[in-house]
Amino acid sequence: MAETAPAPPAADEGLALHGIAVRFGGLVALDDVSLRVPPGQVVGVIGPNGAGKTTLFNVICGFVRPAAGSLTLHGRPLHPRPDRLTRLGIARTLQGVGLFAGLTVAENVMAGATGSARAGFLSALLGLRRSDRDERRLRAEALELLDELGIADHADAPPATLPYGVRKRVALARALAARPRLLLLDEPAGGLGVEEIAELGELVAGLPRRANRQPGTGADDPCSVLLVEHHMDLVMSVCDQIVVLDFGRVVATGTPDQIRDDPAVTEAYLGVDDPSASAEVPPSDEDNRPSDQRSGAAA
Numbered sequence: 001m002a003e004t005a006p007a008p009p010a011a012d013e014g015l016a017l018h019g020i021a022v023r024f025g026g027l028v029a030l031d032d033v034s035l036r037v038p039p040g041q042v043v044g045v046i047g048p049n050g051a052g053k054t055t056l057f058n059v060i061c062g063f064v065r066p067a068a069g070s071l072t073l074h075g076r077p078l079h080p081r082p083d084r085l086t087r088l089g090i091a092r093t094l095q096g097v098g099l100f101a102g103l104t105v106a107e108n109v110m111a112g113a114t115g116s117a118r119a120g121f122l123s124a125l126l127g128l129r130r131s132d133r134d135e136r137r138l139r140a141e142a143l144e145l146l147d148e149l150g151i152a153d154h155a156d157a158p159p160a161t162l163p164y165g166v167r168k169r170v171a172l173a174r175a176l177a178a179r180p181r182l183l184l185l186d187e188p189a190g191g192l193g194v195e196e197i198a199e200l201g202e203l204v205a206g207l208p209r210r211a212n213r214q215p216g217t218g219a220d221d222p223c224s225v226l227l228v229e230h231h232m233d234l235v236m237s238v239c240d241q242i243v244v245l246d247f248g249r250v251v252a253t254g255t256p257d258q259i260r261d262d263p264a265v266t267e268a269y270l271g272v273d274d275p276s277a278s279a280e281v282p283p284s285d286e287d288n289r290p291s292d293q294r295s296g297a298a299a
């Protein structure tokens, strides 16, 4: 019997930004930025240094309030606050790793899931049975996640004793422990070697398809991913859609193939209209990006 194709997501499903503007004093960091992250897709945000990527990420996390524009999540107005993201089904990893130094790897991952624990702070404080049950469940789930990410051997280690690449995976496991419907990744490839970036690419590309069982409903919701990243090869290989920012404005949106061929993207990265003139554009001393990232959009 032929399989029925899954219904396409409704137009308002997922995260959407509508005409977002952010100013820092007289500086316009984001100007009329609109984009969508549909369920089950990986959407990348790229752009040269100072383009507004981190500001965009901070708007979605609620660290920065836009001067104009609005956000919606599944068609409803979204007024994000960093401490309420988990409740909205949103998880994030930040630049760097940001793990709790006093906790083991497994405990760090469990901390990411505490929003789904049924027992509250009081019952945990009083050592009640339900809290023990929650604790055992959270630990089992944390170990499963660590296993999925290939780092189960490190479950009882303090994060500080581990290589940077492993710590980044722990941070990803902690974000996934919240069973997000939307995962925000801020420069996950930063500080990783070529091989680690390739492995990360496989992980990120698989995120929308992994089982993401929601507590209560038991339904497997697809997880969408917003990836803010400098590393062009990673973005090109894992994203369904890419949004290119330059000077706070969206200069291109499309599939990796469309972005690769878009002259506006070449211009944003190289500051020239004609890619053939790129060899004459000297890299700036202040631009510390590796050369593959400066020219990657045109590659």
Ligand SMILES: Nc1ncnc2c1ncn2[C@@H]1O[C@H](COP(=O)(O)OP(=O)(O)OP(=O)(O)O)[C@@H](O)[C@H]1O
Pocket (backbone or CB within 6 Å): 024, 027, 028, 029, 047, 048, 049, 050, 051, 052, 053, 054, 055, 056
């Ligand atoms: N808190 C702030 N106060 C003042 N200006 C800011 C602030 N945060 C960012 N900016 C400015 O806003 C612009 C966009 O910065 P943003 O960090 O979002 O860019 P980016 O694309 O993430 O850059 P990078 O790739 O270098 O991290 C830049 O000109 C930056 O100097």
